[in-house]
Amino acid sequence: MPPSPVPLFFAADHQLQLSDYLPLPRTTYLQENTAELPPSHPSTQLPHVTLTYATSLDSQISLQPGLQTVLSGPESKAMTHFLRSQHDAILVGRGTAEADNPGLNSRFSDDGQFAVGLDRQPRPFVLDPRKKLDPSRTPKLLENAAAGIGRAPWWIISDSEDVDQTIWTNVVRAGPYAGSESGIDWETLLNNLAATGVRSIMIEGGATVINDLLKAKNQKWISSVIVTIAPTYLGDGGVIVSPPRSNAAQNEARLTQVRWIPLGQDVVMAGKIH
Ligand SMILES: NC(=O)C1=CN([C@@H]2O[C@H](COP(=O)(O)OP(=O)(O)OC[C@H]3O[C@@H](n4cnc5c(N)ncnc54)[C@H](O)[C@@H]3O)[C@@H](O)[C@H]2O)C=CC1
Numbered sequence: 001m002p003p004s005p006v007p008l009f010f011a012a013d014h015q016l017q018l019s020d021y022l023p024l025p026r027t028t029y030l031q032e033n034t035a036e037l038p039p040s041h042p043s044t045q046l047p048h049v050t051l052t053y054a055t056s057l058d059s060q061i062s063l064q065p066g067l068q069t070v071l072s073g074p075e076s077k078a079m080t081h082f083l084r085s086q087h088d089a090i091l092v093g094r095g096t097a098e099a100d101n102p103g104l105n106s107r108f109s110d111d112g113q114f115a116v117g118l119d120r121q122p123r124p125f126v127l128d129p130r131k132k133l134d135p136s137r138t139p140k141l142l143e144n145a146a147a148g149i150g151r152a153p154w155w156i157i158s159d160s161e162d163v164d165q166t167i168w169t170n171v172v173r174a175g176p177y178a179g180s181e182s183g184i185d186w187e188t189l190l191n192n193l194a195a196t197g198v199r200s201i202m203i204e205g206g207a208t209v210i211n212d213l214l215k216a217k218n219q220k221w222i223s224s225v226i227v228t229i230a231p232t233y234l235g236d237g238g239v240i241v242s243p244p245r246s247n248a249a250q251n252e253a254r255l256t257q258v259r260w261i262p263l264g265q266d267v268v269m270a271g272k273i274h
């Protein structure tokens with residue numbers, strides 16, 4: 001089969017334009033053998049958090065709950081894969097894991113030619129505080145890890161869940177969890193992630209995760225926002241990104257240091273939130 005053409009993202013070296021929004025170059029390595037990791041990380045620094053997703057013009061990230069919807073074109077999708085290679089970890093909510101059966105690995109090298117090696121793959125984390133997800137419903141994550149083209153997934157559950165260590169081997173605690181209204185305590189979670197060696201994490205979704213992180217009280221944990229905007233309206237009934245307002249008089253989340261990068265038919269917007 002002839003090799004597929006190098007996506008425009010790599011050919012045009014848009015990586016440079018994104019560099020202000022990326023974490024520091026990866027220097028640490030999460031090891032597959034967790035026994036080799038120190039019990040807690042000496043640094044108290046929280047990870048760099050990149051919030052990144054693809055949206056329609058009507059602020060929707062999928063056609064309906066539970067349905068995976070292709071929004072990014074090949075160029076912006078390639079950018080997402082580049083971003084994945086720049087982060088230690090990647091996080092999605094249980095809804096996304098169940099709906100999409102995602103791979104969450106990086107499938108391009110920096111020049112777009114090859115898949116990156118395991119040392120550049122992010123660790124996938126699935127946020128599932130009530131431990132409702134059956135790991136067998138996310139076969140791609142497990143297959144990628146078995147094939148050596150992605151890291152083994154870890155699960156994020158609340159403090160109150162019991163864990164059967166024979167099934168739930170790779171677990172990070174999210175602190176207490178009272179329900180989706182209040183969400184999780186991101187500071188606790190980010191501290192716990194840092195303790196496993198995570199220095200940078202990209203958060204891809206879905207809407208429940210994004211809307212919680214964009215709440216006024218949680219925005220401070222976001223280091224940068226990188227959103228792909230696709231030239232399409234999905235219409236009523238989709239999964240909407242729109243955080244709840246805490247103060248009607250104020251814009252809840254105005255981005256600064258904004259940069260727009262056209263990529264194929266899409267535009268990518270990068271910014272900071274504080
Ligand atoms: N276009 C894009 O870039 C993306 C689209 N999606 C789409 O989003 C949809 C899934 O979105 P949702 O249904 O909202 O599911 P979700 O992926 O946000 O997961 C919801 C579940 O995750 C947990 N959770 C999420 N946020 C939490 C928080 N702050 N605190 C505690 N627990 C939390 C809870 O168990 C909750 O039931 C799918 O259709 C998927 O295809 C997902 C990711 C990216």
Ligand SMILES: Nc1nc(O)c(N)c(N[C@@H]2O[C@H](COP(=O)(O)O)[C@@H](O)[C@H]2O)n1
Pocket residue numbers: 053054068069070071072076077080092096097100101102103104105204205228
């Ligand atoms: N960047 C982007 N564009 C879209 O159009 C999307 N639907 C998504 N979805 C996210 O990517 C995950 C799928 O990843 P794999 O290709 O299976 O590795 C999906 O779960 C969403 O997080 N992203």
